[in-house]
Amino acid sequence: MSDAAIPPGILIERESANRPNYLNWSHTVKDWLLTSDHKRIAILYLISITFMFGLGGIAAMAIRAELVLPHGHLMESETYNKVFTMHGVVMIFFFLVPSIPATLGNFVLPLMIGARDLAFPRLNLLSWYLYTIGGVISLGAMICGGVDAGWTFYTPYSSIYSNSNISVTLLGLFIAGFSSITTGINFIVTIHKMRAPGLTWMRLPLFVWAHYATSVIIVLGTPVVAVTLGLVLTERLLHIGIFDPAIGGDPILFQHMFWFYSHPAVYIMILPSMGIISEVVACFCRKRVFGYSFVCGSTLAIAGFGFMVWGHHMFITGQSVYTGMIFSALTFIVAVPSAIKVFNWTATIYKGEVVFSAPMIYALGFIGLFTIGGLTGLYCASLTVDVHINMTYFIVAHFHYVMVGGATLGYLAGLHFWWPKMTGRMYPEGWAKLSAGLVFVGFNLTFFPQFILGWLGMPRRYHYYPVEFQTWHVLSTAGATVLAVSYIIPIIYFIWSLKYGEKVGPNPWGAAGLEWTISSPPLPHNFDNLPTVTWEAYNYEVPHADEEVDHSGGIVGDEQPSH
Amino acid sequence: MNNFPLLPDQASTYATQVDAIGLALTSLTAFFTAVVFILVTVFAIRYRRGSNVNRKTAGDHNTWVEIAWSLPLVGIALVMFVWNVKPYAEVFNPPPDAEEIFVIGKRWMWHLQHSVNGIRENNELHVPVGRPFKLTLISQDVIHGFYVPDFRIKRDAMPGQYNTVWFTATKPGKHHLFCSEYCGTDHSQMGGWVYVMTPGDYNNWVRSGGTSAAPPKTPEQAGYELFTQLACGNCHKNQDAIRAPTLYNLYGRQRNLQNGKVVTADDSYIRKAIRTPEEVLLQGYNATMPTYKDSLDEEQVHDLIMYIKSLGNGAATNGKTAATAPKQGNKPTSEGEQQVTPVVTGATQANSAPQVDTALSNPTVKPAKPTTLPGNATSTVGGSTTR
Numbered sequence: 001m002s003d004a005a006i007p008p009g010i011l012i013e014r015e016s017a018n019r020p021n022y023l024n025w026s027h028t029v030k031d032w033l034l035t036s037d038h039k040r041i042a043i044l045y046l047i048s049i050t051f052m053f054g055l056g057g058i059a060a061m062a063i064r065a066e067l068v069l070p071h072g073h074l075m076e077s078e079t080y081n082k083v084f085t086m087h088g089v090v091m092i093f094f095f096l097v098p099s100i101p102a103t104l105g106n107f108v109l110p111l112m113i114g115a116r117d118l119a120f121p122r123l124n125l126l127s128w129y130l131y132t133i134g135g136v137i138s139l140g141a142m143i144c145g146g147v148d149a150g151w152t153f154y155t156p157y158s159s160i161y162s163n164s165n166i167s168v169t170l171l172g173l174f175i176a177g178f179s180s181i182t183t184g185i186n187f188i189v190t191i192h193k194m195r196a197p198g199l200t201w202m203r204l205p206l207f208v209w210a211h212y213a214t215s216v217i218i219v220l221g222t223p224v225v226a227v228t229l230g231l232v233l234t235e236r237l238l239h240i241g242i243f244d245p246a247i248g249g250d251p252i253l254f255q256h257m258f259w260f261y262s263h264p265a266v267y268i269m270i271l272p273s274m275g276i277i278s279e280v281v282a283c284f285c286r287k288r289v290f291g292y293s294f295v296c297g298s299t300l301a302i303a304g305f306g307f308m309v310w311g312h313h314m315f316i317t318g319q320s321v322y323t324g325m326i327f328s329a330l331t332f333i334v335a336v337p338s339a340i341k342v343f344n345w346t347a348t349i350y351k352g353e354v355v356f357s358a359p360m361i362y363a364l365g366f367i368g369l370f371t372i373g374g375l376t377g378l379y380c381a382s383l384t385v386d387v388h389i390n391m392t393y394f395i396v397a398h399f400h401y402v403m404v405g406g407a408t409l410g411y412l413a414g415l416h417f418w419w420p421k422m423t424g425r426m427y428p429e430g431w432a433k434l435s436a437g438l439v440f441v442g443f444n445l446t447f448f449p450q451f452i453l454g455w456l457g458m459p460r461r462y463h464y465y466p467v468e469f470q471t472w473h474v475l476s477t478a479g480a481t482v483l484a485v486s487y488i489i490p491i492i493y494f495i496w497s498l499k500y501g502e503k504v505g506p507n508p509w510g511a512a513g514l515e516w517t518i519s520s521p522p523l524p525h526n527f528d529n530l531p532t533v534t535w536e537a538y539n540y541e542v543p544h545a546d547e548e549v550d551h552s553g554g555i556v557g558d559e560q561p562s563h
Numbered sequence: 564m565n566n567f568p569l570l571p572d573q574a575s576t577y578a579t580q581v582d583a584i585g586l587a588l589t590s591l592t593a594f595f596t597a598v599v600f601i602l603v604t605v606f607a608i609r610y611r612r613g614s615n616v617n618r619k620t621a622g623d624h625n626t627w628v629e630i631a632w633s634l635p636l637v638g639i640a641l642v643m644f645v646w647n648v649k650p651y652a653e654v655f656n657p658p659p660d661a662e663e664i665f666v667i668g669k670r671w672m673w674h675l676q677h678s679v680n681g682i683r684e685n686n687e688l689h690v691p692v693g694r695p696f697k698l699t700l701i702s703q704d705v706i707h708g709f710y711v712p713d714f715r716i717k718r719d720a721m722p723g724q725y726n727t728v729w730f731t732a733t734k735p736g737k738h739h740l741f742c743s744e745y746c747g748t749d750h751s752q753m754g755g756w757v758y759v760m761t762p763g764d765y766n767n768w769v770r771s772g773g774t775s776a777a778p779p780k781t782p783e784q785a786g787y788e789l790f791t792q793l794a795c796g797n798c799h800k801n802q803d804a805i806r807a808p809t810l811y812n813l814y815g816r817q818r819n820l821q822n823g824k825v826v827t828a829d830d831s832y833i834r835k836a837i838r839t840p841e842e843v844l845l846q847g848y849n850a851t852m853p854t855y856k857d858s859l860d861e862e863q864v865h866d867l868i869m870y871i872k873s874l875g876n877g878a879a880t881n882g883k884t885a886a887t888a889p890k891q892g893n894k895p896t897s898e899g900e901q902q903v904t905p906v907v908t909g910a911t912q913a914n915s916a917p918q919v920d921t922a923l924s925n926p927t928v929k930p931a932k933p934t935t936l937p938g939n940a941t942s943t944v945g946g947s948t949t950r
Binding site: 383 | 567568569570571580585588591596603607610611617618619620621623624625628629632636637643644647670705710716717741744745746749750
């Protein structure tokens with residue numbers, strides 16, 4: 001076949017299934033650890049972040065178990081503080097930030113744009129090593145001795161007063177930050193320079209747009225937090241006054257610098273997830289995403305406005321009330337592009353041909369939970385109301401709706417969507433649908449009570465709490481247990497599917513997109529012949545890729561809706 | 564106590580404002596969540612694969628639809644924003660008649676002092692209904708957060724900076740006081756109760772000396788004693804001298820600093836001028852004043868500020884040469900109160916006034932007889948210093 005236009009849905013090489021793919025062309029440890037193949041690096045990342053997610057999850061369960069009783073029963077206050085710090089640090093810096101870009105983004109993005117790899121394959125490998133080194137250092141510090149500053153590391157507590165392993169942890173985070181930066185640079189250059197012929201910007205899948213916007217945020221924001229953490233280290237180790245007023249510093253300066261990164265970091269976590277939802281909803285509605293250009297524009301708007309709202313974390317700190325007002329107005333405005341996305345996904349479902357596959361159920365869960373997470377963000381944007389709910393469980397509930405209900409459900413949707421592409425095998429769909437339903441129920445049971453707790457005035461990071469809040473805490477812990485089960489089930493069936501899962505063809509979902517035109521798992525170099533794109537994204541109007549073929553080999557038969 | 568609470572008590576005037584906006588937000592959230600849930604569910608089921616429905620005319624782009632659902636959102640967002648502006652601007656700017664309470668956060672307790680009657684409390688605060696109270700907060704170590712959920716107010720107590728917030732309690736009862744900003748090991752135990760009382764109960768409580776064991780001293784009186792003890796009056800006379808400016812009518816006046824800035828002499832400025840005077844040197848003076856950063860704690864600094872505040876308000880002299888006499892200076896004072904640790908009467912503002920003159924000019928000699936302040940003279944002099 002030539003480099004000429006390849007109609008979507010036509011396989012480049014049917015027989016490629018018998019050729020060595022990226023997984024089995026070699027089996028040595030060295031070939032895995034020194035690989036520059038974006039797909040293998042994605043797998044390395046997948047294993048690492050799953051490990052981190054497990055650790056963060058164990059810490060979460062310890063917190064929930066402890067809070068069943070108002071006066072503690074498992075640990076000392078100091079231990080409790082270390083456990084919630086570990087939960088936050090691990091989940092934010094070592095799970096949520098790299099989760100989608102470094103695994104699914106790494107794997108799928110070059111395939112989507114018809115490239116043989118990222119622009120800088122070795123930089124990509126370096127990124128994983130930086131992540132791993134940073135992770136080992138931070139985890140070591142958190143496990144051997146512990147850190148009790150909370151993931152926000154507010155000064156002067158973190159820089160002067162805390163006696164825990166702050167310095168080493170910060171060093172680890174500092175290093176891990178560079179793994180984000182290298183990934184971001186890699187994605188930006190790749191998207192600019194390595195798109196297949198004919199794949200214009202407005203033909204890009206929205207997943208690619210999401211990663212482009214995310215990468216820009218990463219590259220602009222992460223260096224700021226690296227500098228900030230460096231300054232905390234400077235004050236802590238050298239006693240040079242930067243943030244502690246006792247030695248001439250300003251504690252609010254830290255908060256400005258920290259949130260200048262850490263608020264956009266929320267969008268680093270949620271934007272790729274939104275990209276996945278666009279892919280999944282389009283595929284399982286058999287329809288082009290409604291209002292492609294608006295969804296795309298809203299992605300960029302979120303990335304842009306996201307940098308101008310950090311001050312809403314500081315309404316009660318003593319920053320000028322006028323500053324507060326500007327940040328409040330901008331925060332209200334940033335809600336609009338998010339809403340536009342939700343409306344467009346809803347409109348995509350309208351008159352679609354909806355297939356209730358596991359990824360789609362996760363995606364529908366995302367839309368529901370993100371809607372609640374986004375709308376409760378308005379409470380935080382409201383100056384007056386924020387004075388009441390800031391630093392309470394309301395905030396905890398709000399950002400878990402966005403970070404877990406949003407980012408993590410999107411990640412799971414994407415993992416289920418591309419798992420057959422990554423492994424060449426299908427997981428048991430029945431179990432996947434069960435756990436997708438379970439995660440929705442468990443999640444709401446865990447975090448909805450926390451909205452009520454927060455409105456009642458329960459402050460966050462409290463080891464002991466007044467007795468009248470106990471009922472809600474018990475409900476929340478019950479939900480967390482369900483949630484834990486719903487995370488464990490996929491881990492089991494994904495591993496099971498590696499050996500026993502049904503083999504699938506190149507395009508088990510009948511999806512549009514270049515990644516579905518090549519074999520599953522892909523060849524080491526992805527494309528024998530680089531494709532030329534002559535069609536728009538999500539061209540589901542034309543019959544697709546082995547939609548017919550897959551009745552035999554793709555989706556597990558009895559799970560498929562009749563058609 | 565109710566084991567299944569849904570809403571917190573509404574115990575301050577601010578709480579009503581917060582709850583009104585909260586209700587509006589909850590309605591918006593419920594409405595939009597319902598719209599999305601219902602539409603997604605209905606569409607997903609109706610258009611499931613295999614269902615026999617009309618799928619024609621399913622467009623994938625409609626600019627008017629996009630505008631139609633975006634613009635109202637912008638409108639709603641702006642309305643919600645504007646609604647918030649006024650109450651937020653007000654909650655941190657106390658009305659002038661608010662009684663002041665000084666709050667120090669330290670790991671892991673709250674220390675509070677009523678400025679009018681001098682009563683000190685730890686982890687408890689007693690206030691009457693219907694009267695505005697201003698809290699001036701500072702922390703002695705890390706950041707703390709003063710949070711009374713039933714009042715819906717929260718304000719960080721920062722190290723090195725005064726923050727203010729105020730409230731008028733409306734409902735007698737016992738309300739939680741929390742520390743909302745994570746501050747280390749016993750963060751969750753840093754709190755107590757706010758007791759809101761009827762005015763009658765409150766007066767009884769004040770008359771019995773509150774919770775203090777020792778007869779309370781107002782911050783102003785403590786500040787006067789400290790002023791004397793530290794011999795501040797050796798340099799700070801009752802009018803500008805070569806070594807130092809007078810402190811009469813200092814409060815609220817514009818100060819021209821050597822670094823070129825013009826600042827208002829408020830609590831934060833005076834705090835800085837006591838602790839690190841070299842940072843806020845006044846034009847025309849040398850850096851002769853010692854640093855009190857390490858020798859005075861936050862409470863002592865605040866006592867001094869309250870004393871200096873009692874020496875008259877110079878805000879009226881800004882930009883004028885001759886100003887009206889400061890309020891306190893003209894107040895007639897009762898005899899014989901200045902040396903005695905006063906009984907709490909609420910008339911303490913007048914107490915320190917007679918002591919001032921002597922304290923400034925000769926800190927070692929106690930005033931024999933209360934006199935009224937030479938208000939006009941000092942304010943004129945004060946006016947000229949700002950030139």
